[in-house]
Every structure is written in structure tokens, then in C-alpha cells.
Amino acid sequence: xxxxxxxxxxxxxxxxxxxxxxxxxxxxxxxxxxxxxxxxxxxxxxxxxxxxxxxxxxxxxxxxxxxxxxxxxxxxxxxxxxxxxxxxxxxxxxxxxxxxxxxxxxxxxxxxxxxxxxxxxxxxxxxxxxxxxxxxxxxxxxxxxxxxxxxxxxxxxxxxxxxxxxxxxxxxxxxxxxxxxxxxxxxxxxxxxxxxxxxxxxxxxxxxxxxxxxxxxxxxxxxxxxxxxxxxxxxxxxxxxxxxxxxxxxxxxxxxxxxxxxxxxxxxxxxxxxxxxxxxxxxxxxxxxxxxxxxxxxxxxxxxxxxxxxxxxxxxxxxxxxxxxxxxxxxxxxxxxxxxxxxxxxxxxxxxxxxxxxxxxxxxxxxxxxxxxxxxxxxxxxxxxxxxxxxxxxxxxxxxxxxxxxxxxxxxxxxxxxxxxxxxxxxxxxxxxxxxxxxxxxxxxxxxxxxxxxxxxxxxxxxxxxxxxxxxxxxxxxxxxxxxxxxxxxxxxxxxxxxxx
Numbered sequence: 001x002x003x004x005x006x007x008x009x010x011x012x013x014x015x016x017x018x019x020x021x022x023x024x025x026x027x028x029x030x031x032x033x034x035x036x037x038x039x040x041x042x043x044x045x046x047x048x049x050x051x052x053x054x055x056x057x058x059x060x061x062x063x064x065x066x067x068x069x070x071x072x073x074x075x076x077x078x079x080x081x082x083x084x085x086x087x088x089x090x091x092x093x094x095x096x097x098x099x100x101x102x103x104x105x106x107x108x109x110x111x112x113x114x115x116x117x118x119x120x121x122x123x124x125x126x127x128x129x130x131x132x133x134x135x136x137x138x139x140x141x142x143x144x145x146x147x148x149x150x151x152x153x154x155x156x157x158x159x160x161x162x163x164x165x166x167x168x169x170x171x172x173x174x175x176x177x178x179x180x181x182x183x184x185x186x187x188x189x190x191x192x193x194x195x196x197x198x199x200x201x202x203x204x205x206x207x208x209x210x211x212x213x214x215x216x217x218x219x220x221x222x223x224x225x226x227x228x229x230x231x232x233x234x235x236x237x238x239x240x241x242x243x244x245x246x247x248x249x250x251x252x253x254x255x256x257x258x259x260x261x262x263x264x265x266x267x268x269x270x271x272x273x274x275x276x277x278x279x280x281x282x283x284x285x286x287x288x289x290x291x292x293x294x295x296x297x298x299x300x301x302x303x304x305x306x307x308x309x310x311x312x313x314x315x316x317x318x319x320x321x322x323x324x325x326x327x328x329x330x331x332x333x334x335x336x337x338x339x340x341x342x343x344x345x346x347x348x349x350x351x352x353x354x355x356x357x358x359x360x361x362x363x364x365x366x367x368x369x370x371x372x373x374x375x376x377x378x379x380x381x382x383x384x385x386x387x388x389x390x391x392x393x394x395x396x397x398x399x400x401x402x403x404x405x406x407x408x409x410x411x412x413x414x415x416x417x418x419x420x421x422x423x424x425x426x427x428x429x430x431x432x433x434x435x436x437x438x439x440x441x442x443x444x445x446x447x448x449x450x451x452x453x454x455x456x457x458x459x460x461x462x463x464x465x466x467x468x469x470x471x472x473x474x475x476x477x478x479x480x481x482x483x484x485x486x487x488x489x490x491x492x493x494x495x496x497x498x499x500x501x
Contacts, residue, residue, distance in 0.1 A: 001458060002266040004083070011422050012263055012464050013073035013248055020083045021255065021262045028260045030085035031078075032135070034092030036126060037143030038102070041221050042095035045143050048224040050088050052078045052247055059242040071423045071466070075247040082255045082262070092137045094125050099145055106151040107158050108166040115152055116197040117166075119204045127212050139215035139257040139498075142205065146229065146237075149220055152201030168194050196282075198486035206500060207487035215257050215498055219250065248464040256461035257498045261301060265455045268300035271349030273340050274456060275333070276473025277356075278306075279314060279322035280481030289313035292484050293324060296497065297336050298472055299343070302459035304497030306480055307335045308489070321357035329366025337370060339494065350376045350444070352452065354473040356383050364441050379441030380449055382474050385413055386433045397426050401467070404450050410439040414450050416457050417469045427466070435470065462501045476501060 002008050003015035003022050035045050058072035078086035102121065108114035122142060130136045150156060168191060175192035182189060198204045202218055209216060222229050222238045223246060229237045240246065252262050278294040293309040309332040314322045324332065333353075340348050351371060353359075359367075359379045371377045391399045401418035413434035419426045426432065437453055439446060456471030468475050480500045 001263040003263055008266050010420075011073075011466055012252070012458075014422075015263055016081045016252075016464075017073055017076055020081070021260055022264050023261050025083040028084050028255075028258060031087065031254060031258045032091050032138050033087070033254065033258065034094070034129070034137035034140040035090040035143060036094040036097065036122060036129075036140055037221075038097045038099040038145060039095050040099070041097075041143035041145060042090075042093060044221050044225040044228065045141060045219075046088075046090070049086075049090065051243065052086055052251060053088050056244045056247050058244050069425070071425065071427065072242070072244065073248070075244045075251070078247075078251055078254075081251060082260065084255065084258075084260065090141075092129065092133065092140075094129055097121055097125070099147075102145060103147050104164060106147055107162050107164045109158070109163040110166045110168045110194070111154075111156070111199045112172070112194045112197055113166040113168045114158075115199045115201055115204060116194055118148065118152060119197075119201060119208060122205060123208050126209065126214055126216075130212065130214055138259055139217060139254070141254075142216050142218045143224070144201070144218060144220055146220060146222055148201055152199075154199045156199075193488070196488045198482070200482070200486065203482045203486040206483045207485075207489065210483075210489070210495060210499055213495070213499075217250070217253055217257055252464040253462045261303070262461055262464075263459075264301040265459065268455070269350065270300070271344075272300050272352070272452075273336070273348035273350065274298045274352045274354060274452070274471075274473050275336055276354045276471075276477055277322075278477045278481045278484070280478070280485045281315060282485045288317060289315045291315045291322060292481065293322070293328065293332065294480060294484055295332050295336055296473060296476065296480060297339065298456070298459070298497075299340075302461065302472075304472070305339060305494060306497060306500055307332065307339070307494050308484055309335075319357075323357070323360045324363050324366065326362045326366040326369075329363045330370045331366075333367045333370035335494070337372075337375070347372050347375050349374070350378065352378045352380055352444075352449070354380050354382050354471065356474065356477070357381065359441055376444070377442050378439065378444045378449070380453075381436070381438045381440050382453065382471065383436050384433070385436040388436065389413055389434065390431055391415065391434070392431070398432050401432075402454055405434070406446065410446060412437055412446060412450055414453060416454060416467065416471075420466055423466060461498075 004020040007019040009015040054077050056075040058074050105117040106114050170191045172195050175195040178189055178192050226236050226240045231237055276296040279291050281291045291314040292311055293314055295307045298304045310328045337347055393399055397419040399415050399418045401420050403415045405413045414437050415432055415434045417428055417432045453471045457467040459472050460468050483500050
């Protein structure tokens with residue numbers, strides 16, 4: 001990866017610690033963020049924000065730890081790492097959300113109503129404050145009480161004795177039936193709209209803020225002040241990472257969401273563009289085939305844009321795969337190529353489409369027709385290969401990250417996780433599994449495709465890890481899709497990737 005002054009290192013914490021972020025740091029002299037939460041949540045955030053100003057040392061070795069663990073790097077302070085000022089006192093604060101009201105709303109028996117009502121409290125205040133301010137924050141920290149995490153997820157349940165009656169009386173089954181058999185006056189349809197909102201707090205919040213162009217970083221109170229939350233035995237209710245690691249992760253995410261670029265891949269070919277296909281089905285639809293499609297476009301510098309395509313019967317019940325028709329495929333890639341041309345004054349030289357499934361002839365014809373003759377279009381299938389092969393090597397650690405086993409001229413198994421010499425360890429719980437990389441359409445050298453996939457595992461700007469297991473084009477596909485179907489959405493938003501993560 002490349003950092004400031006063109007310096008190159010393999011570990012982002014090393015590069016930021018020694019050189020700082022890539023690019024012109026004068027473009028982002030200070031971070032302007034807001035914070036929203038309960039009074040206790042904002043108080044805990046301010047305490048944590050104060051620590052981000054200074055040096056945070058690595059944790060002392062534990063009884064089972066090695067004397068030196070190279071993956072741990074001290075956090076030098078936000079200004080020292082990112083060359084941008086970090087306001088200790090948040091410039092914008094909303095600190096009067098009522099924790100009792102949040103908990104009461106979360107205990108409503110109907111989970112769709114409960115989560116939507118909870119999200120309402122945050123969305124209404126964020127939108128009102130953003131519209132009121134002449135200079136709105138670049139992004140907002142959303143500090144959530146632990147109850148929101150516990151009860152604001154799809155499989156969370158409220159004990160029967162703790163449930164509160166809500167206003168919604170219609171069932172989800174009835175709401176689904178109304179899709180094909182609407183009533184005359186529409187009263188039931190209006191009540192059924194609650195089921196168009198996901199029962200996942202984070203996804204719904206992100207989805208509802210897209211049209212308002214509000215970027216958020218959600219953080220739990222227990223992450224900021226784990227010592228404040230203990231069991232009767234005195235042990236923390238939640239095990240969290242050490243303060244330096246938390247600072248690196250949240251600090252990198254904050255810098256990226258404020259508009260900065262922490263690092264970029266070195267030696268990337270000019271004119272290359274990567275697209276990850278995203279599919280997601282809504283719970284409310286009565287047609288199993290009906291799905292939302294989107295494309296994640298990533299440029300050579302790691303910046304991403306999400307394009308929402310057409311809704312349609314993309315899920316094939318026989319093959320359990322998603323495929324577009326020719327027109328939808330053409331329109332989706334046409335949007336991508338158009339945006340790339342707007343940013344670079346011309347079409348991409350190479351366009352790689354990454355997907356978990358294969359490509360039909362009709363689908364590929366649509367993709368191809370949207371690209372001009374100057375663009376080399378390549379279709380790559382990337383999927384997990386957990387059970388395909390286990391590879392072992394002599395010694396204390398498993399296979400080295402970056403190892404590839406070629407199966408054919410256009411197919412290989414790639415170990416994107418494994419032993420990393422810089423970390424002198426393998427950051428995983430079991431023998432690493434490969435991913436299957438197969439060039440299905442178009443022409444490109446397999447080694448080039450594998451190198452690209454390996455590089456795309458290192459541009460997750462929402463964290464500060466050595467690498468992810470999957471490339472960013474596939475890694476966030478489910479997360480982006482979940483946001484797109486978590487609330488009613490008008491039009492086809494074209495927004496930077498930071499709005500979704």
C-alpha cells in the first residue's frame with residue numbers, strides 16, 4: 001500500500017504511524033464530526049474522544065501472549081497518524097435522547113414497529129440538525145446504548161412479561177398478501193408499510209439517511225467505556241479489543257468518512273475499474289424471484305460508489321443464483337461506465353465484474369453492450385472454497401497469505417488469509433480456507449486477476465486491519481444489499497461507499 005510521500009508498506013498501521021495518509025493532507029485540515037446519543041452515551045463518547053488526542057500504548061502481554069506481538073502498533077494520536085486536527089469537543093452535539101423512551105420503544109411486541117420507532121428518534125433529530133446548521137458535520141457518530149444492540153437485530157426477542165403493546169395490528173403475512181390483493185381504500189396498506197422497514201437498527205438507519213446524504217459511524221457505548229458495564233461478579237459484560245486497536249479502527253473510519261483517503265494500492269494499472277454485483281431479496285415481497293440489484297464500483301485508489309439498479313425477478317429458483325436480463329445488465333453497467341468517464345474524462349481501460357455466481361449469455365451480452373471497444377471487460381467469479389481443499393505446510397504456522405494453487409488456465413484457489421511475515425502470525429482461529437477465483441468471461445492473465453483480488457482485500461477503510469479475507473467487491477456485497485432493502489427507497493441513488501458502511 002502507498003502512503004504519504006509515496007512511501008510503501010504492507011500494514012496500514014505502520015504506514016499511518018510513520019508517514020501519514022496518502023494524498024494532499026491540506027485538503028482535510030480538520031475533522032468536523034457530530035455526535036448523537038443519550039446523555040450518558042455522549043458523556044462516554046467525549047471521554048473517549050479525549051483519548052484520541054494523545055498517544056495510546058499497546059496492551060501489556062497477557063499470560064498466554066508472546067512477549068512481542070507485531071500486529072499491535074501504538075496509536076500516536078489522531079493528528080500524528082492522519083495529519084488532520086481532531087476536535088476533542090465535538091463541534092455538533094445531540095445529547096438529549098431519552099434512554100427510557102428508547103428502551104420502551106424497543107420493547108414493543110411487533111419487532112418491525114419497535115425498530116422503526118427507535119430509528120425514528122435518531123433519524124428525525126439528525127435530519128433536523130443537519131438542515132439547521134449552516135456547516136453540517138462531515139459525518140455523525142451515532143452512540144447507541146447496549147439495549148439497541150441487543151434488541152435492534154432481526155433475531156432479537158423481548159421476554160413476554162416485558163413486551164409493550166404497539167399501534168400496528170396487521171400481521172406480516174397479511175401485509176405480504178396485500179402486495180397482490182390490495183384493499184379498496186388503502187387503510188391496511190398504510191399500516192402494512194411498517195413491514196417495509198427492516199428489523200435491524202443499523203441497516204435501517206443507514207437506508208433512511210441515504211436520501212438525506214448523512215454519513216454515520218455507529219458505535220456502542222460498551223466499545224467506548226467497557227469498564228462502565230460490569231456483571232455482578234465484577235467482570236465486564238462484553239470483551240472488547242484493546243484501546244489502541246479501537247483507536248486505529250475508529251480513527252481510520254472517521255478519517256475516511258470525513259472525506260480523507262488513508263492509503264491506496266501501489267502499482268495499480270492505470271484505467272482499471274472493479275465492479276462487485278450486489279443482490280438482495282426483500283422479506284415483504286410475495287414473489288421469491290423478486291430482488292434488488294446494485295453495483296459497487298471501486299477505483300484504483302480504493303474509492304467506491306454504489307449504484308442501485310432495477311428491481312426484478314433476478315433470483316433463479318432452480319439454480320439458486322441471481323441473474324439480470326439483458327436490458328437491466330446493460331443499464332447497470334452503463335451507469336458505472338458513465339460515472340467513471342465523468343471522473344476520468346474517458347471510459348476505463350479495464351473493467352472487471354466480480355460476482356459470486358456465473359454469468360448467463362443474456363446477462364453478459366447486456367454488460368458487453370454497455371462498454372465501448374476501448375474497454376476490456378472481464379467477468380470473474382469469486383466464492384468461498386471452504387470444503388474444496390485444505391493446504392498444510394511444515395512449521396508452526398499455516399500456509400502463507402498469497403499462496404495460489406492453479407487448477408486450470410482460468411481457475412485457481414487463492415489463500416487470501418494465512419501466515420503474514422510482517423505480523424509474524426496468522427490472525428485466524430483455524431486452518432485458513434481459500435477462495436475460488438475463476439475467469440469466466442473475457443480475457444486477462446490469471447496471475448493478474450489473482451494479484452488484483454489479493455490487493456482488493458486491503459482497502460477496507462472502515463477498519464485498519466492488515467487485510468480482509470474477501471476482496472472489497474465481494475466483502476461488502478451483503479452489507480450494501482441489506483441497506484438497500486431495509487427501507488422504502490425512491491429513485492436509484494448513486495452515492496459514495498461510505499454512506500453504506
